Amino acid sequence: MLVVMNKTATQEEIDNVVACIEKRGYTARPIPGGERVSIGILYNKGSVDASFFRGVQGVKDLIPVTRPYKLVSREFKPENTVVNVGDVSIGGKSLVMIAGPCAIESETQALTIARHVKKGGAQMFRGGAFKPRTSPYSFQGLGEEGLRILVKVREETGLPVVTEVMDYETFDLVEKYADVIQIGTRNMQNFSLLRRAGQAEKPILLKRGMAATIDEWLMAAEYILEEGNPNVILCERGVRTFVNHSRNTLDISAIPVVRKETHLPIIVDPSHAAGIRDQVIPLSLASVAVEAHGLIVEVHHAPDEALSDGAQSLYPDQFEELCRKAETVFNMFDSK
Ligand code: PEP
Ligand code: MN
Numbered sequence: 590m591l592v593v594m595n596k597t598a599t600q601e602e603i604d605n606v607v608a609c610i611e612k613r614g615y616t617a618r619p620i621p622g623g624e625r626v627s628i629g630i631l632y633n634k635g636s637v638d639a640s641f642f643r644g645v646q647g648v649k650d651l652i653p654v655t656r657p658y659k660l661v662s663r664e665f666k667p668e669n670t671v672v673n674v675g676d677v678s679i680g681g682k683s684l685v686m687i688a689g690p691c692a693i694e695s696e697t698q699a700l701t702i703a704r705h706v707k708k709g710g711a712q713m714f715r716g717g718a719f720k721p722r723t724s725p726y727s728f729q730g731l732g733e734e735g736l737r738i739l740v741k742v743r744e745e746t747g748l749p750v751v752t753e754v755m756d757y758e759t760f761d762l763v764e765k766y767a768d769v770i771q772i773g774t775r776n777m778q779n780f781s782l783l784r785r786a787g788q789a790e791k792p793i794l795l796k797r798g799m800a801a802t803i804d805e806w807l808m809a810a811e812y813i814l815e816e817g818n819p820n821v822i823l824c825e826r827g828v829r830t831f832v833n834h835s836r837n838t839l840d841i842s843a844i845p846v847v848r849k850e851t852h853l854p855i856i857v858d859p860s861h862a863a864g865i866r867d868q869v870i871p872l873s874l875a876s877v878a879v880e881a882h883g884l885i886v887e888v889h890h891a892p893d894e895a896l897s898d899g900a901q902s903l904y905p906d907q908f909e910e911l912c913r914k915a916e917t918v919f920n921m922f923d924s925k
Contacts, residue, residue: 590637591665592628593650602647603628609645613637618660623668625649629659631815656850658807660814661821666852672792672820674749674768677712679792679822680854684919685883686912687751687856689715691898692728693735701890703742705905710912714739714748715885719755719763720897721775728896736766743768751794751885760785767791774799774826774861777809787816794885796824796858799837803846810853823847823855824885825876827862836864836901839872844879856883860901866892869903870911877918884915 592606603619606628610617615637618629630637639651656662671680679685688706693699693716703714718735720728731738739750749768754760755776763770769792776782777798786793793813797806810821825844827837839862847855857876859869873884889895889902903911 590630590633590639591652591654592630592642592648593652594626594628594647595649596625598626598647598649606642606645606648609641613641620660620666622666627665629654629665631659656807657804658811658851661807661810661851661853663850663852668852670819670821670852670854672822672854674713674792677749679856680882684877684915685713685856686711686915687713687715687883687885688888688908690889690895691860691887691902692717692720692730692896693738693752694728694731694896696738696741698890699738699742700745702888702905703746703748705890706888706908707746707748709888709905709909710916711748711908713751713769714742714746715751715771715887716742717753717897719753719759721753721755721773722897733762736763740766754782754786757781757785760789764789764791769794769822771824772796777801777806780812783809783812784816787813787818789818792820792822793818794822794824794856796826797828797840797843799827799829801828803843803850807847807851810851821853822882823851823853824858825855825862825881826858835862835868837862839863839876841872841875841879844876844881848880854882856885857881858885860885860887860898860903864901866901866903866907869901870907870914873911874914874918877915878921880922884911886911 607617616631620627688711720730751769752767753771754763771794774796827839830838859872887902888908892899892902
């Protein structure tokens with residue numbers, strides 16, 4: 590249940606409704622909106638009796654929440670959430686391009702790619718320092734050294750950096766260096782990691798599990814919001830299907846569904862969806878056409894020598910081409 594307050598409701602009236610909810614043993618979560626405050630009721634088992642709130646000063650409306658997720662739902666918060674990272678706004682009025690290598694391999698590699706993607710049109714840099722690899726014999730990332738290189742990239746280019754956290758134990762470390770903390774597909778339902786992410790000060794980029802339904806994905810985001818971190822960016826990165834012409838299948842229909850169901854911003858990772866460079870630009874443009882708020886793309890200046898995911902990494906000039914085309918598609922839509 591959501592208690593919608595009048596536009597003119599005073600703080601005293603809001604506090605009174607909160608007290609009224611808590612007196613009944615529930616948790617009240619005031620959600621400030623553009624025009625008015627709404628108060629969500631959490632931890633109710635079964636439906637809440639709306640008659641408790643009828644006629645209470647300052648209350649405009651009572652809306653039953655029909656979804657299993659609450660804080661992330663549009664029913665709770667109709668306006669889009671905009672996640673600000675330095676000067677970059679995700680979920681706002683412009684398309685956000687995030688680019689960089691799959692993994693940070695060296696300072697020279699990271700800085701070379703960062704200069705290219707900045708020139709090409711990226712607003713943020715990506716690169717893994719802790720890599721979740723299918724094989725224990727594959728390159729696992731540079732760890733803290735990789736995080737230090739990310740700081741150098743930020744210092745030199747001014748681009749905020751996004752990097753993945755793989756486990757609870759290294760969360761503090763990653764949080765210290767990153768501007769945005771990524772939770773990868775394999776960890777989407779790592780609930781202790783999600784709770785820790787909910788206590789972080791930094792925004793979280795939450796990738797969709799490779800076999801997760803949209804409900805499961807939004808429930809994972811709910812863990813983060815429920816712990817107190819409102820800054821979650823969702824990322825569709827393809828799901829596992831029977832096909833073998835691509836690494837995963839980009840679930841393009843997830844974008845309009847997610848935009849309808851939640852106020853959180855959604856971006857697309859066409860690189861891990863495709864697994865093959867040739868598909869990255871077409872999938873990116875399709876994602877922008879269905880109104881994704883941004884893209885996160887793997888780029889490498891020498892993909893043949895990349896220590897991971899070279900086959901899906903764009904060359905710098907392809908990234909530049911992508912930025913130009915994506916902006917054109919983005920400008921065809923004005924709904925934002
Ligand atoms: C990544 O972005 O580096 C990554 C490993 O992605 P995913 O979790 O989507 O596979
Ligand atoms: Mn990768």
